[in-house]
Amino acid sequence: MAAAKNIVSSPTTDTSDREILITRVFDAPREMVWAAVTDPNQVVHWWGPNGFSTTIHKMDFRPGGEWIHTMRGPDGVEYPNHTVFIEIVKPERIVYSLGGSKKDGPSARFESTWTFEEEHGKTRVTMRGVFPTAQQRDDVVKNFNALEGGKQTLGRLGDYLDKARSGKLETAPGEFSISRLFDAPRDKVWRAFTDAERMQEWWGPKGLTARVVKLDFRPGGTFLYALQLPDGQEWWGRWIYHEIKEPELLVSLSSFTDAEGNPVRHPLNPNWPLEMLHTATFSEEGAKTRITVRATAYNATEIERNVFAEAFKSMEQGFTGTWDKLDEYLART
Numbered sequence: 001m002a003a004a005k006n007i008v009s010s011p012t013t014d015t016s017d018r019e020i021l022i023t024r025v026f027d028a029p030r031e032m033v034w035a036a037v038t039d040p041n042q043v044v045h046w047w048g049p050n051g052f053s054t055t056i057h058k059m060d061f062r063p064g065g066e067w068i069h070t071m072r073g074p075d076g077v078e079y080p081n082h083t084v085f086i087e088i089v090k091p092e093r094i095v096y097s098l099g100g101s102k103k104d105g106p107s108a109r110f111e112s113t114w115t116f117e118e119e120h121g122k123t124r125v126t127m128r129g130v131f132p133t134a135q136q137r138d139d140v141v142k143n144f145n146a147l148e149g150g151k152q153t154l155g156r157l158g159d160y161l162d163k164a165r166s167g168k169l170e171t172a173p174g175e176f177s178i179s180r181l182f183d184a185p186r187d188k189v190w191r192a193f194t195d196a197e198r199m200q201e202w203w204g205p206k207g208l209t210a211r212v213v214k215l216d217f218r219p220g221g222t223f224l225y226a227l228q229l230p231d232g233q234e235w236w237g238r239w240i241y242h243e244i245k246e247p248e249l250l251v252s253l254s255s256f257t258d259a260e261g262n263p264v265r266h267p268l269n270p271n272w273p274l275e276m277l278h279t280a281t282f283s284e285e286g287a288k289t290r291i292t293v294r295a296t297a298y299n300a301t302e303i304e305r306n307v308f309a310e311a312f313k314s315m316e317q318g319f320t321g322t323w324d325k326l327d328e329y330l331a332r333t
Contacts, residue, residue, distance in 0.1 A: 017134040022150040023126040033123040034091035041174035041296040046160040049152040179292040180323045184330040189289040190247035202329040206321035250280040273297035273304040
């Protein structure tokens with residue numbers, strides 16, 4: 001399971017009578033949890049209590065940036081929300097002010113602080129909401145069922161992280177997904193992703209030749225490579241491994257880079273996201289192995305997310321050519 005039980009209480013501070021405090025421990029690394037909370041393409045999977053859906057109109061994740069979204073309950077009632085981010089300390093803390101309401105009903109405003117703490121490979125998320133008065137806090141608990149709603153929201157986050165780690169997510173708007181079945185055992189396919197000499201044999205779309213400069217295969221490690229185009233140009237790229245669960249799961253943050261490994265914009269499109277979060281799962285199907293890759297634009301602007309979504313067809317072509325090369329490599333070795 002990705003999440004432990006909720007703990008709901010009031011902290012022993014001067015503001016305890018006007019606070020809501022909910023905490024939960026997730027069986028997932030902090031970077032992965034942070035991404036699930038800050039990437040709008042992932043937030044839509046889990047935000048809100050059970051039975052709710054969320055439409056994100058804008059999410060400008062920076063101090064002073066706005067997050068405008070509408071939650072819709074199972075009864076069809078809409079809850080417009082307007083958030084302004086106050087403080088962001090990646091990957092430790094988010095502070096924001098939120099104003100929300102029930103359509104044609106009561107409204108609420110409070111300041112919320114989310115903290116993300118590492119606990120032996122897991123992540124403790126603490127969500128604290130502070131209201132202007134104790135009466136407003138009590139009204140929100142009564143009118144919006146805020147305590148139970150907060151528990152359910154973190155419960156849905158736990159379910160989302162479970163599915164993300166197992167590769168069982170449904171594709172959300174703005175999320176790229178591709179799957180391929182390989183005629184090779186999982187251990188062999190996994191090894192093809194973990195060794196520099198093996199990666200150099202097949203990595204990259206058809207027509208491009210890979211040169212692996214560094215492959216430090218561990219959480220926090222880096223895979224730095226260059227792809228040589230037919231005209232002699234080189235495009236550099238980098239993965240930073242966030243999670244490795246042998247032989248089932250690879251989570252990494254990828255980007256185009258310069259030769260030193262510093263992130264740079266796409267060589268042909270300055271509006272391409274600077275970073276992308278990739279989750280690759282390796283599942284056994286008899287003696288064969290299915291790889292499923294999901295990718296989202298990470299900490300991207302609305303323009304960057306749109307550019308990313310418009311490129312899905314070309315991304316599918318690039319991955320298909322790469323998978324063809326992996327197929328050939330597995331067959332000859």
